[in-house]
Amino acid sequence: MARIIILTGDAAETLEVFYPYHRLQEAGFEVDIAAPTKKKLQFVVHDFVDGYDTYTEKPGHCWDADIAFADVNPDDYVAAVIPGGRAPEYIRNNEDAKRIVRAFFDRQSPVAATCHGPLLLASAGVLNGRTTSAYPELAIDVELAGATFEGGGDVVDSNLVSARAWPDNGVWMRAFLKNLEAAGITA
DSSP, X not given: OOEEEEEOOTTBBHHXXXXXXXXXXXXXXXXXXXXXXXXXXXXXXXXXXTTOSSOEEEEEEEEEOSEEGGGXXXXXXXXXXXXXXXXXHHHXXXXXXXXXXXXXXXXXXXXXXXXXXXXXXXXXXXXXXXXXXXXXXXXXXXXXXXXXXOOOSSEEETTEEEESSGGGHHHHHXXXXXXXXXXXXXX
């Protein structure tokens, strides 16, 4: 069975981890969750409340990481998913997380990123010359990394499929599954 890795950590957006995790399992893939350490992760729920200028954050579900970034061999996986939430803000500083991302881009393997996920891509130095979506307030970060920001739920640039946030989960994963199929990757 083909394996896909999700790169995340504490404070990841619950829906942006669980939706791809279960959707890819449903499609027949084995899915592993990688984090800075192998431990129980605490996810969060981001929501929009009238009168707030930005989203609110509440505790979400907990889930065990299957593997630590340091122990990941990217060659064991056919694709990667990078959810958003606040996790990308700190995992982008993890050298092993960046090593993993670079390996997928070096071999042009499918990568799905949403919300704040492109912060890890920027830190890994793989966005230059690309087009990507992200949480809209990250447009400046995307552009500073040398990429073109395109606000959409299913932005495809070669091996990269990106989206704005959890409301895009359906179209984001549909585009990612098409990208896997186009790359000849089946479960």
